[in-house]
Amino acid sequence: MNLSGKQNHISAGIRRWLASSMMDLILLLICLALALKAPNFLTLDNLLNILRSISMLGLLAFGMTMVIIAREIDLSVGSGVAFACCLVARLMAEGVPPVISMALTVMILFGCGLFIGFMRVSFSVPSFITTLALFTGYKGLALMLTGGFPVAINVSWYYYLGSGYLLGIPVPAIIFTLAFAVIYFIMKYTTFGGAIYAIGGNDEAARLSGINVPFIRYMVFGIMGALTAVSGILLSSRIMSGTPTVAQQWELDAIAAVIIGGTSFSGGVGTVRGTLVGIIFIGVIVNGMTLLNVGIYFQYIVRGGLILAAVMVNRIQELRTR
Amino acid sequence: MAAEPNLEVIEVRKTYPGTVALKGVSLSFAKGEVHALIGKNGAGKSTLVKIISGAVQPDSGSIQLRGSPIELKSPRDAGRNGIATVYQELSLIPDLSVAHNMLLADLPSRLRGFIIDWKRVYDRAAELLNSLDINLDVKQAVRKLGVASRQMVEIAKAMAASPSVLLLDEPTSALARQETETLFRVIRTLSEKGVSIIYISHRLQELRQIAQKVSVLRDGELIGTIRIDDASPNAVAEMMFGEACHGGIRNPSAVHENPHMEVHGLSRSGRFNDISFTLMKGEILGIAGLLGSGRTELLRAISGADPFDSGQIRIDGIQVDNISVRKMKQLGVGLLPENRQEEGLVLPLSTCDNAVLASMKRHSWHGVLSQQRKMSVVQDNIRDLQIAANDPAAPVSSLSGGNQQKVVIAKWLNTIPQVLLCDEPTRGIDILARQQIFQLLYQLSAKGISTIFVSSELEELLEVCHRILIMQAGRITAEVMPAETTPQQLFEMCIAAS
Numbered sequence: 161m162n163l164s165g166k167q168n169h170i171s172a173g174i175r176r177w178l179a180s181s182m183m184d185l186i187l188l189l190i191c192l193a194l195a196l197k198a199p200n201f202l203t204l205d206n207l208l209n210i211l212r213s214i215s216m217l218g219l220l221a222f223g224m225t226m227v228i229i230a231r232e233i234d235l236s237v238g239s240g241v242a243f244a245c246c247l248v249a250r251l252m253a254e255g256v257p258p259v260i261s262m263a264l265t266v267m268i269l270f271g272c273g274l275f276i277g278f279m280r281v282s283f284s285v286p287s288f289i290t291t292l293a294l295f296t297g298y299k300g301l302a303l304m305l306t307g308g309f310p311v312a313i314n315v316s317w318y319y320y321l322g323s324g325y326l327l328g329i330p331v332p333a334i335i336f337t338l339a340f341a342v343i344y345f346i347m348k349y350t351t352f353g354g355a356i357y358a359i360g361g362n363d364e365a366a367r368l369s370g371i372n373v374p375f376i377r378y379m380v381f382g383i384m385g386a387l388t389a390v391s392g393i394l395l396s397s398r399i400m401s402g403t404p405t406v407a408q409q410w411e412l413d414a415i416a417a418v419i420i421g422g423t424s425f426s427g428g429v430g431t432v433r434g435t436l437v438g439i440i441f442i443g444v445i446v447n448g449m450t451l452l453n454v455g456i457y458f459q460y461i462v463r464g465g466l467i468l469a470a471v472m473v474n475r476i477q478e479l480r481t482r
Numbered sequence: 483m484a485a486e487p488n489l490e491v492i493e494v495r496k497t498y499p500g501t502v503a504l505k506g507v508s509l510s511f512a513k514g515e516v517h518a519l520i521g522k523n524g525a526g527k528s529t530l531v532k533i534i535s536g537a538v539q540p541d542s543g544s545i546q547l548r549g550s551p552i553e554l555k556s557p558r559d560a561g562r563n564g565i566a567t568v569y570q571e572l573s574l575i576p577d578l579s580v581a582h583n584m585l586l587a588d589l590p591s592r593l594r595g596f597i598i599d600w601k602r603v604y605d606r607a608a609e610l611l612n613s614l615d616i617n618l619d620v621k622q623a624v625r626k627l628g629v630a631s632r633q634m635v636e637i638a639k640a641m642a643a644s645p646s647v648l649l650l651d652e653p654t655s656a657l658a659r660q661e662t663e664t665l666f667r668v669i670r671t672l673s674e675k676g677v678s679i680i681y682i683s684h685r686l687q688e689l690r691q692i693a694q695k696v697s698v699l700r701d702g703e704l705i706g707t708i709r710i711d712d713a714s715p716n717a718v719a720e721m722m723f724g725e726a727c728h729g730g731i732r733n734p735s736a737v738h739e740n741p742h743m744e745v746h747g748l749s750r751s752g753r754f755n756d757i758s759f760t761l762m763k764g765e766i767l768g769i770a771g772l773l774g775s776g777r778t779e780l781l782r783a784i785s786g787a788d789p790f791d792s793g794q795i796r797i798d799g800i801q802v803d804n805i806s807v808r809k810m811k812q813l814g815v816g817l818l819p820e821n822r823q824e825e826g827l828v829l830p831l832s833t834c835d836n837a838v839l840a841s842m843k844r845h846s847w848h849g850v851l852s853q854q855r856k857m858s859v860v861q862d863n864i865r866d867l868q869i870a871a872n873d874p875a876a877p878v879s880s881l882s883g884g885n886q887q888k889v890v891i892a893k894w895l896n897t898i899p900q901v902l903l904c905d906e907p908t909r910g911i912d913i914l915a916r917q918q919i920f921q922l923l924y925q926l927s928a929k930g931i932s933t934i935f936v937s938s939e940l941e942e943l944l945e946v947c948h949r950i951l952i953m954q955a956g957r958i959t960a961e962v963m964p965a966e967t968t969p970q971q972l973f974e975m976c977i978a979a980s
Contacts, residue, residue: 173873350849351842358839361828368787368825369840369893370811428830 182477183422183437183470191444198451206447208330214443215336216241216391216398216407218436220414221421222343223387225435228418229347230380231360231427232287234276236294237388237414241407243298244269244392246305249313249402258315266389273385277378287381295411302404310401322397332394339387344432356380361428416463417442420470441470487549488513488678489534489565489647494543496529503529505702506543511647511678516669518681518689518710521699522722522939527682528651530699534680535567535649536560547646561587566640567649574624574632574639581607581620584639610638614668630661637668648672649680652773654688666692684772686715686977698722715977719970723941736927737948738763741799743815743901743932745784748793753779754956757793761901766923766933768947768964770940772976776956777936778820781903784934785817786810797901811840814900818890818907820936822883826890829879833871834860836878836889841896863892868918884915891922902926902933908942920946940969940976952976 195202220237227234244265251261272294279285305311324331347353355376358366367373396402421438423430445466449459487510496504504526511517521527532538534545536554544551547563554560557567574583581604582589590602607620616634624632633653640648650669654662669679669692681693689696690710697707698721705721743761748754754776761767771777783790786807795802797813807817819825827836837860838845845855860874867888871881878889887907894902904923908916923933923946937943943950944964952960952975960975 349851349853351846351851352849354835354838354842354851357831357835358828361830362824364825365828366839368785368807368817368819370808370897371839371842372808424830428828 178477182473183420183434183441186473187437187441187444190441190448194444194448194451198448201448201451206451208328208333210440210443210447211333211336212330213447214439215330215332216394217410217413217417217442218336218439219339219387219391219394220410221417221435221439222339222432223384224411224414224418225421225423225430225432226343226347226356226380227287227384228415228423228425229360229427229430230356230377231363232280232377232380233415234287234291234381234384235411236272236276236291236298237384237391238407238410238412239295239298239302240269240272240385240388241392241395241410242404243302243305244389245396245399245406246302246311246402246404248393249311249396250305252313252315252318253311253402258318262393265393266386269385269389269392270382271385273381273383273388274378276381276385277374280381281374281377299404302402306402306404308404310399310403313396313400313402318397319400320397322394322399332398335390335394339390340432340436347432352376352379357428359427413442416467419474420467422474438470441466486513487511488515488547490546491530491534492544492546494530494533494540494545496526496533496538496540502702504533504540507699507702507704508543509697509704509707511680513646513678514673514676515695516673516679516681516693518683518693518696519699520682520684520689520696520718520722525699525722526702527699529702531567531649531651531680531682534560534565534647536565561643561645564643564646565649566643566645566647567651568633568636568640568653569651574635576625577623579621579623580611580618580627580635583624583635584610584620584642586639587643606642607638610642613671614638614641615671616664616668628661630657630664633657633661633665634668637665641672645677647678647680649682651682652684653681654683654685654774662688684977686713686718689713700724715974716970719973722973723969736764736924736930738765738930742797743784744794744796744799746794746796748780748783748790748795750779750783750788750790752956754783754953757958759951759958761932761934763932764927764930765949766927766935766947768943768950769934769936769953770943770950770972770976771936771938771953773938775953775976777953778905780953781817781905781934781936782819784810785815785903787817787819811897814898816840816894816897816899816902818887818894818902818904820905820909822887822890826893827878827886830877832875833864833869833878833881833889834874837863837874837892838896840893841898844897859896860892863889863896867892867895867922882912884911887911887919888915891919900931902931903936904933905936906938907935908937908939916942940972944969944972954978 200206224234224237247268248261248265251264252258276287276290276294279290280287321331326334347356355366355371358371359373359376363373395406417438418435420441421430421434423434445463446459449462490510492508493506494504495506507526507530519527519530529538533540536557536559539555545554546552552563554563584607585603590599590606591597592599604620611618611620616638618631618634624635627635653665657665673679683689693710695707696710696713696718698705698718700722740763741760742763746758748757757780769777779788782788784795786805786809795805802809802813823829828839834856838856842851845851845859863869864871864874869885869888871885878886881889907919926933935943935947944967947964950962950964950972951958952962954976962972
C-alpha cells in the first residue's frame with residue numbers, strides 16, 4: 161500500500177517532468193537539426209546574435225507571463241515600446257540628461273501600468289479593453305512626440321546599451337538574463353508571486369484568504385509597464401533614435417512566447433522558465449529560417465503554425481497528466 | 483381533480499460508490515396534483531429528482547408515464563416525454579429578453595430555422611405568460627428582473643414545451659413572501675390545467691398552502707406519503723428523522739467563561755436583521771436554519787467577505803472597525819466558505835500552495851517564501867489532518883472532496899486562528915472525513931479556539947455544538963442546548979412560522 165503509493169508518487173513526478181520538459185526537448189531537437197543543416201548556426205557569434213535579437217521582446221514576454229498568470233492581458237506593450245523609445249529620445253533631444261530621461265521613461269510607463277490596474281480594480285474594466293485603448297493611445301503619443309519622423313539620439317555612449325558588449329556578451333542579453341532571474345525568483349519564491357498565481361487561479365478564493373487582490377493587480381501591470389519602458393530604451397539605443405513605427409506586433413509575439421511556454425490562458429498556471437524556452441524557440445526559428453534563406457513571407461506562416469503546434473503539444477500533455 | 487396517476491416511479495434503485503442513494507422507491511403522481519417531496523440532506527430526494535428529470539439513470543426499476551414505461555437517458559429525453567424541471571440555480575441568460583429566454587430551445591423561425599421570426603417569438607411568449615397569469619414585458623432583458631420574476635420566467639420557459647410533469651426544486655428559497663404568493667398562483671394555474679407538480683421544499687408552512695400530498699424520504703427509502711392535512715410539523719419531523727439518536731462527544735468543560743466574539747445588532751438589508759450573540763472562548767456555536775435564512779450571509783459578513791449595513795463586532799472585548807477579510811484574518815478570524823471549490827481553493831494550484839494561501843506572510847521573510855518552511859508546514863498539516871495526498875505538489879483538484887475540505891481547514895489553521903467560521907464544512911464529504919473534522923473542532927475547542935458552525939444537517943449540529951442558535955428569515959429566533967433537544971424539535975423550530 162505504502163510502496164505503491166510511493167511508486168505512484170514517483171511516476172507522477174516523471175510524468176510531470178515530461179509534461180514540463182516537452183518543449184525543451186523539442187527545442188533541443190530543432191537546434192540539433194539546425195546545427196546540422198544550417199551553416200553558421202552553431203557559432204558563438206550567431207548564438208549571441210540570437211540572444212540579442214530576442215532580449216527586448218523577451219523582457220515583454222517575462223512581464224506578460226505575470227500578467228497572463230494573473231488572468232489578465234496587456235495588448236498595449238508593442239506600441240508601449242514605441243512610445244518609450246520615442247519618449248526617451250525626445251527627452252534627451254530636449255537636453256534632459258540621459259540617465260534622468262531613462263528613469264522618467266520607466267516611471268511614466270510604470271504609472272501607465274498602474275492606470276490599467278486602476279481601471280481593472282475600480283471599474284472592473286477588463287484589461288483587454290483598457291490595454292486595447294492604450295495601444296492606440298501610445299501609438300498616437302509616439303507619433304506626436306516625434307512628429308512622425310525618427311528623432312536622432314546624439315549621446316555617443318548611449319549606443320553601448322543596445323549594441324555594446326560586456327565581457328563578450330551583448331549588454332541587452334545581460335539585462336534579459338537579469339530580468340529573467342528576478343522574475344523567476346519573484347514568481348517562485350515570494351509571497352507576491354504566490355499571490356499572482358492565486359488570483360489568476362481563483363480571485364474569490366484569494367480574496368477570502370486575505371490576499372490584497374487590488375494591490376497585486378496594480379503591481380502586475382506596473383511591472384509590465386516598467387519592463388516595456390526598459391525594452392523601449394534598449395531599442396532606442398539599438399537604433400540610436402526615437403522611431404514611432406518600431407516594435408509593431410510585439411505584444412502578439414510576447415503573448416505567443418508565453419503560450420508556447422505552456423502558460424495557461426485561463427490563469428493560475430505557468431512558469432517564467434517556460435516563457436524563456438518559448439522566447440528562445442521563436443528566436444531560434446526566425447534565425448534558422450533566415451540562415452536557410454527561407455523567404456520572409458513564408459516565415460510568418462511557419463511562425464503561425466509553430467504557435468498552434470506548441471499549444472497542441474502543451475494541451476495534449478496537460479490532458480494526459482490529468 | 484382527477485386522481486388517475488400521471489407519472490409513476492416503480493421500485494427505483496440507485497447506488498453510488500460507497501452509498502445506496504435509493505433503495506427501491508415507488509411513488510405515483512396524479513394529474514393536477516401538487517406533490518411535495520421532503521427529506522433531510524442525503525435522504526435521496528435529489529437523486530430521485532435527477533432520475534425523473536433524466537440527469538441520472540437508475541440501476542433498476544422503471545418509470546411509467548400514463549401507464550406506459552418510458553426510458554429517460556438524458557434531460558432531453560425527459561423533455562420529449564413532457565417532463566420539465568426548474569432548477570434551483572437559475573438557468574437564464576441575463577442579457578437576452580424574457581421571450582428569447584423562454585423560447586430558446588425552439589425559437590419560431592422562417593426559412594427552415596435560418597431567420598428568427600421575432601414577431602412570433604414575442605407573440606408566443608406573451609401568450610404563454612398570459613396563460614399563466616404572469617404579467618411581464620416579454621421584450622425586457624432578464625437582467626433587469628428581480629429574482630422572483632426570473633423564477634416566473636424560468637417556469638414559463640419550462641412550460642413552453644407544454645409538459646405534463648413539472649419538477650420544482652426549492653423554488654421559494656430566494657423569494658420574499660409576496661413573491662412566493664405570485665409563484666403559488668402560477669402553480670395553482672398549472673395544477674388546474676392538469677399538470678403534475680413535484681415540489682421539493684423544506685418549508686412546511688408553504689407546503690400547506692400549495693401541496694396536496696407530502697412524501698417523506700429517509701436514507702434512500704420512502705417512509706410514507708400523507709395528505710397535507712395530516713402533515714403536522716411534528717409528524718413530518720418524526721418521519722424525516724425516525725427514532726433519533728443524539729448526544730455527541732463534545733466536551734462542555736472546554737467552554738470558557740469569557741466572551742471571545744460579541745456580535746451586536748448586525749444588519750444587512752434584505753439578508754439578515756439585528757443579529758446579536760456572544761461566542762464564548764472555546765465554544766462551538768451552531769447556527770441552524772433553512773436555505774435562504776441568512777445564515778451564510780451572516781457568516782460571510784462576520785468574516786469581512788461581504789459588507790453589512792449596521793451593527794458591531796467585538797473580539798476579546800475590543801470593537802473592530804473597518805472590517806475586511808484581511809483585518810479579520812489579522813485578528814484570527816477565518817472563514818471556511820460554503821462552496822470550497824469556488825471560494826475556498828485555487829484549483830490549479832498544488833495542495834501545498836493552497837495550504838499556505840492565507841498564511842504566506844507568516845511563512846516568509848521580507849516577502850521571500852521559505853520553501854523549506856512551507857514544505858514542513860504542509861507535511862505537518864497532512865499528518866495532523868490525515869489528508870490523503872500522495873503528492874503535495876500535485877494540483878489540489880486531484881484530491882477527493884473530504885481531503886479538499888481538509889486543505890481549506892489547513893489553510894486557516896496555518897494562520898493560527900482564534901475563531902473559525904465554518905459554513906457547511908461537511909457538505910459532500912464521506913463519514914470518516916466528517917468525523918475527523920469533528921474531532922479536529924473538539925481539539926481546537928480544547929485549545930480555546932472558538933467555532934461558529936453552520937450546517938443544514940440538524941443531527942450534525944446536535945452532535946458537534948455546545949449551543950445552537952436558530953435562524954429564520956434573517957433573524958435569530960431561538961437558542962437551544964443540544965443535550966435537551968431532538969432533531970425533530972430543532973427542525974420544527976427551523977420551520978415554525980415566525
